[in-house]
Amino acid sequence: MEFEFSENSVKILNTVNFDLSQTFGCGQCFRWNKFENKFFGAAFGEFVSLTQNGTTVIIENTNEEKFNLIWKDYFDLESNYKFMAEHLSDINPILDKAIRECSGIRILKQDPWEALCSFIISQNNNIPRIKKIVNSLCVKFGGNLADGIFTFPKPEILAACEEEDLASVRAGFRARYIIDAARKVSEGTLDFLELKNMPPEEASGVLMQIIGVGPKIAECVRLYGLHDFRAFPIDVWMKKIMEKLFPGVSSDIFGDFRGLAQQYLYHYIRLHPDVIA
DNA sequence: GTCCAGGATCGGA
DNA sequence: TCCGATCATGGA
Numbered sequence: 001m002e003f004e005f006s007e008n009s010v011k012i013l014n015t016v017n018f019d020l021s022q023t024f025g026c027g028q029c030f031r032w033n034k035f036e037n038k039f040f041g042a043a044f045g046e047f048v049s050l051t052q053n054g055t056t057v058i059i060e061n062t063n064e065e066k067f068n069l070i071w072k073d074y075f076d077l078e079s080n081y082k083f084m085a086e087h088l089s090d091i092n093p094i095l096d097k098a099i100r101e102c103s104g105i106r107i108l109k110q111d112p113w114e115a116l117c118s119f120i121i122s123q124n125n126n127i128p129r130i131k132k133i134v135n136s137l138c139v140k141f142g143g144n145l146a147d148g149i150f151t152f153p154k155p156e157i158l159a160a161c162e163e164e165d166l167a168s169v170r171a172g173f174r175a176r177y178i179i180d181a182a183r184k185v186s187e188g189t190l191d192f193l194e195l196k197n198m199p200p201e202e203a204s205g206v207l208m209q210i211i212g213v214g215p216k217i218a219e220c221v222r223l224y225g226l227h228d229f230r231a232f233p234i235d236v237w238m239k240k241i242m243e244k245l246f247p248g249v250s251s252d253i254f255g256d257f258r259g260l261a262q263q264y265l266y267h268y269i270r271l272h273p274d275v276i277a
Numbered sequence: 278g279t280c281c282a283g284g285a286t287c288g289g290a
Numbered sequence: 291t292c293c294g295a296t297c298a299t300g301g302a
Contacts (some may be wrong), residue, residue, distance in 0.1 A: 003300045007288085028283095060282080068280095108280065119283075119284095120284095122282090122283050122284080123282095123283080123284040124281090124282060124283095124285080124297080124298090124299095125282055125283080125284090125298095125299085126281075126282035126283085126286050126300085126301080127282080127283075128283090128300095128301085129282075129299075129300065129301080131301095132300095170298080170299065170300085171296075171298080171299090172296095172298025172299050173285095173296095173298050173299090175298090175300080177285090196287060202281075211285090211286090212284085212286085213285080213286060214282095214284060214286085215282095215284090215285090216283045216284060217283095217284075217285085220283075233282080233283075234283095235283035235284080235285065236282080236283070236284085266283075270283095279302100280301105280302085281300105281301090281302085282299100282300100282301095284297105285296105285297090286295105286296085286297085287294105287295090287296085287297105288293105288294095288295090289292105289293090289294095289295105290291105290292085290293080290294105
């Protein structure tokens with residue numbers, strides 16, 4: 001991939017394994033929206049819009065400095081997905097089939113606090129409504145970046161809330177989970193930098209000390225927030241996939257990139273639910 | 278009215 | 291250790 005910089009945009013040329021629709025639509029994030037062939041969203045206090053034409057991706061409202069600081073990392077542009085995808089394809093023919101269709105997925109390096117909060121909201125919920133609640137949370141407690149685009153609320157802000165303050169967000173029983181997470185993060189009981197240096201099981205264990213965070217959400221935070229590809233979140237869909245397509249098989253067969261394998265399989269089956277019907 | 282959604286928790290067997 | 295009911299909400 002090559003980068004071309006101008007005053008208010010960055011052009012990425014000759015992309016490999018990078019598809020915006022797949023990356024934003026594979027269920028890893030909830031705050032990117034498509035409008036007239038353009039994706040809008042924000043991360044780390046900056047907002048951009050993106051368009052894709054074949055192997056060319058244009059990021060608008062950024063520059064060389066911000067791109068190198070935020071977006072190159074956020075989109076994980078320096079990891080070799082071609083290598084990882086080929087490696088995974090060799091492991092299993094079913095996974096290979098999923099990868100042939102979903103190889104444009106990149107695992108975003110999201111803000112771990114945002115990932116934690118988002119996936120707390122995701123529990124026993126559907127994706128359109130998850131997006132609605134996350135958006136409401138940003139509108140009410142985040143900062144205004146641009147027309148209709150907000151930053152994700154700081155943990156300190158939500159830590160100071162009581163459940164009734166979150167009522168208008170319509171998070172339901174998850175409100176107290178969000179507040180507990182916010183308090184543990186803002187007080188330093190939970191430090192994401194420390195989690196990165198822990199063994200996987202230990203990191204999950206710390207995350208699960210938050211009320212309302214169990215194994216699945218912990219794995220999501222490690223995969224999407226800490227970029228730990230060994231994490232393998234199992235939701236109702238992945239459970240069905242493993243039972244139907246990989247009976248008696250452990251996720252260990254997918255090796256150290258099993259988190260990425262999970263994403264290929266999850267997105268593939270959401271596109272073709274009949275495969276496990 | 279019933280069922281379900283990228284789950285977790287609690288009580289009882 | 292395992293199982294089932296329950297949790298708040300809104301759309302199908």
